[in-house]
Amino acid sequence: MITARQSGLVACRSCGRVWPLGTPTCGRCGAALVSRDAKSLQRVMAWWTAGLICYIPANLYPMLVTTTFGSEEKGTIVGGAIEIARHGDFLIAAIVLIASVMIPVSKFIAIAYLAHSAWRPRPGGALRRLHLFEATEFIGRWSMIDVFVVAILSALVQFSVVASIHPGPAALTFALSVIFTMLSAKSFDPRLIWDGETIESPAEP
Amino acid sequence: MSTRKVPEDLAQYIACPNCDALYTAALPEEGGRAVCARCHTVLISTRENAGIQVLALSAAVLILVIAAVFHPFLEIHASGFGNRVSLLDVATSFRSGTLVLVSVATVMLIVLVPLIRTLLLIYVIAPIELKRPPLRHAKGAFHLAQELKPWAMTEVFSIGCAVALVKVSDLAQLDFGPAFWMFLALSVFVVINDRYLCTWSIWAAIEDTP
Numbered sequence: 001m002i003t004a005r006q007s008g009l010v011a012c013r014s015c016g017r018v019w020p021l022g023t024p025t026c027g028r029c030g031a032a033l034v035s036r037d038a039k040s041l042q043r044v045m046a047w048w049t050a051g052l053i054c055y056i057p058a059n060l061y062p063m064l065v066t067t068t069f070g071s072e073e074k075g076t077i078v079g080g081a082i083e084i085a086r087h088g089d090f091l092i093a094a095i096v097l098i099a100s101v102m103i104p105v106s107k108f109i110a111i112a113y114l115a116h117s118a119w120r121p122r123p124g125g126a127l128r129r130l131h132l133f134e135a136t137e138f139i140g141r142w143s144m145i146d147v148f149v150v151a152i153l154s155a156l157v158q159f160s161v162v163a164s165i166h167p168g169p170a171a172l173t174f175a176l177s178v179i180f181t182m183l184s185a186k187s188f189d190p191r192l193i194w195d196g197e198t199i200e201s202p203a204e205p
Numbered sequence: 206m207s208t209r210k211v212p213e214d215l216a217q218y219i220a221c222p223n224c225d226a227l228y229t230a231a232l233p234e235e236g237g238r239a240v241c242a243r244c245h246t247v248l249i250s251t252r253e254n255a256g257i258q259v260l261a262l263s264a265a266v267l268i269l270v271i272a273a274v275f276h277p278f279l280e281i282h283a284s285g286f287g288n289r290v291s292l293l294d295v296a297t298s299f300r301s302g303t304l305v306l307v308s309v310a311t312v313m314l315i316v317l318v319p320l321i322r323t324l325l326l327i328y329v330i331a332p333i334e335l336k337r338p339p340l341r342h343a344k345g346a347f348h349l350a351q352e353l354k355p356w357a358m359t360e361v362f363s364i365g366c367a368v369a370l371v372k373v374s375d376l377a378q379l380d381f382g383p384a385f386w387m388f389l390a391l392s393v394f395v396v397i398n399d400r401y402l403c404t405w406s407i408w409a410a411i412e413d414t415p
């Protein structure tokens with residue numbers, strides 16, 4: 001097996017076409033070409049930091065403000081999940097906790113680990129790290145569930161004094177946190193994972 | 206680093222987007238897939254009548270998205286009160302200040318992005334299937350469609366509806382409206398559509414457009 005870079009070529013990640021090293025943009029699809037995006041790690045960590053900064057207030061401030069007969073009840077992400085569990089709906093409570101806590105936290109850890117290991121390429125475990133990257137890219141969007149729930153409830157529950165639901169400030173910071181971490185994962189160039197690997201004998205696809 | 210001499214015609218090569226392995230692109234037999242030997246990423250997948258199926262599914266998605274915007278997706282019944290909301294209501298639910306951004310983002314992610322992406326795919330694939338030259342800007346259109354892929358969140362929204370249903374179950378009784386079922390069907394169609402879509406084949410087909 002040989003890589004495009006070793007052949008003096010640069011590959012287009014968006015369409016698979018190869019060009020001579022140094023070609024700035026792909027002649028087929030117009031994407032910018034970089035053999036190994038060294039700056040990508042800086043972008044990854046910049047979006048990662050922005051996501052983390054937004055994730056902290058997302059957990060401290062209320063996500064939902066429920067007003068029933070004049071009394072106001074503010075619910076944070078974790079508080080809301082506990083409330084659902086108290087009603088006996090453990091499956092739904094688990095979905096909320098997984099989508100809003102487990103996925104974001106494991107995403108932060110996974111991206112930091114991938115960026116760190118790409119910084120100093122070592123042989124071994126590349127396939128496992130690529131799978132981790134693909135999983136990170138796939139699950140990121142599912143964190144948006146709680147934001148959509150808030151949007152749905154705020155539109156639905158509007159019964160003047162009896163009961164009304166409004167979004168809290170955490171709805172915005174949480175949505176931003178999800179978007180920033182998605183951009184962080186998207187900025188990562190998975191080809192960096194493979195640079196520490198030794199090249200085996202040629203193989204046919 | 207060893208450098209091998211590569212022949213001039215670079216169009217015959219394909220490089221793996223995930224590990225940079227270089228291959229000579231060979232179309233697998235109908236129904237087969239070319240998989241990267243190093244990282245197992247699917248590089249090319251051919252399926253009989255894939256283009257027609259993508260077109261049919263895209264048309265279905267288009268109709269469903271538009272219909273789902275105007276129909277209610279959830280109905281609420283509480284002692285004497287009733288309310289039914291469509292996506293248009295959700296779009297206008299965050300009225301105060303910066304939280305408007307949340308409703309804008311919601312509508313973008315569940316309506317606008319899927320809609321735009323579907324239109325772009327039809328624009329690119331229909332001429333190929335009709336054996337006509339690609340339309341103008343087909344490359345830009347397809348590139349944008351690929352970039353938008355992670356931002357279309359119809360299936361996430363469907364699960365969000367289910368969670369919302371449980372969350373207010375002690376406050377009121379909630380029922381799924383027609384648009385909810387449309388969204389569910391939509392989510393399935395989008396997933397199948399992306400499985401049929403072979404990026405490499407489409408790029409090869411529109412390679413020579415201006």
Ligand SMILES: [Zn+2]
Nearest residue numbers: 012015026029
């Ligand atoms: Zn390209």
Ligand SMILES: [Zn+2]
Nearest residue numbers: 221224241244
């Ligand atoms: Zn590969």
